[in-house]
Amino acid sequence: MPYSGMAMQLARIVETVGSADELAVAMAAISVELGFQYFALSHHVDVATAGDAAIRLHNYPRRWADYYDENALGVSDPVHRASHVTSIGFSWSQIAAMIPLTQADHRILALGRAQGIGDGFTVPAHVPGEARGSCSFASEAGRSLPHVMLPMAQLAGNFAFEAARRLWMGRGGLLSRPGPALTDRQRDCVLWVARGKGDWEISRILGISEETVARHIKQACERYGVNKRTLLVIRTLFDGTLTFSDIFRRRYAPFRA
Template sequence: MAVRFMHVVEDVASADDLAAAMAAITAELGFQYFALTHHVDIVAASSSAIRLHNYPAQWADYYDGNALGVTDPVHRASHVTSMGFCWSRMPDMIPLTACDRKVLALGRDQGIGDGFTIPAHVPGEARGSCSFASEAGRPVPETILPVAQLAGNFAFEAARRLWSIRGHMPVVQQRPLTDRQRDCVLWVAHGKGDWEIAIILGISEETVARHIKDACERYGVSKRTLLVIRALFDGTLTFTDLVRH
């Protein structure tokens, strides 16, 4: 089944084809709804972000009108794992706020029950995911979840291909930092100033300042906070780097 799904999504030639394929795959897996999306403010991003779903129109309008693509607890939970997860597990994955619980309750009011989300994270691009969801009151088909994981991976990659053809995918950073620039940015992320970084790395304070300035220019940013964010975003730095120092 997984191999068949892979070939189905590989062969699609348009977003409409992919939507039809996803509807068929969703039904065969035993779900009722699907969503392929980047985790961004969809309205603000316009056509630059992947977005394909068959959720109820009223729920989609509310979701977009409140820019929930950025704060959605399902999306946030997907940022802490590479494996697919059932939404019922979210309280064990991230702290849920009162607003999060309200959003989930509103979704159930619109007929959307438990779901299964497969993270899709590509360095240099907005984070994304593929979700399958059951109607409220219907259980998640747990025996099929390993296949759903693979189907979600294949589907999101097909969406990336289609959006790239349409010219809407973001450009991946093409000028990587040098090793020394990365070292400096890493210590900036730890809140160190130029003098402290110079002592740690055994170089002059002026050299540190130049490395950081050059790194900012490569990313097209002027603030050190944005420099660290961009380096984390494209995989130059990882949260593991920050924790182990």
């Protein structure tokens, strides 16, 4: 199929599939069209805990899928971890250059190959405030990746995960729960906490009392349901309230002694 026709087919997935079963059928067909044998759409979570709230759709061999879920590999899978350090698709043969691999990681990859899963291509899918996810395409063990089709696989992964998000949106938990909103002053205080400043320093920077700083941070913690500042910063980074660019920006506001 010409690239333009395949692109149109991928776009229609987002618009027309009405159920997880329909999406699975479409993904199986697209995988073959791209030159792969397997696909997986998933949130990077322990599916046993998340249940139906987590996106989980694949055609991997049953034995491998059962082992994967029983051992909660959705959290520690090296493929998933590698997807957290890039914004574009990558082949699994690149993983060792992307993240440090442990002996357990090598064992997981070897077990997958033993179950017939060879090299693959994973497209990250990260939306602020939601669990991280990805769309992966994989070849059978012994087959090489269809490199000429990887740009189209990138597009397919983006469209497919968005289709899954639409279908799973009503299930709650990982997709539909809005994050807490901080006031501007609460966000300012949390930003300076993330930059390593204490309450007294923040009070001098923002021109407010130390007690007011402590109150803003306490209220921000309450909104996120956490009791430690470290967790507060992590949660604000996770949902996009703060970004790493905010924290590590070279030019800070002047410190007033």
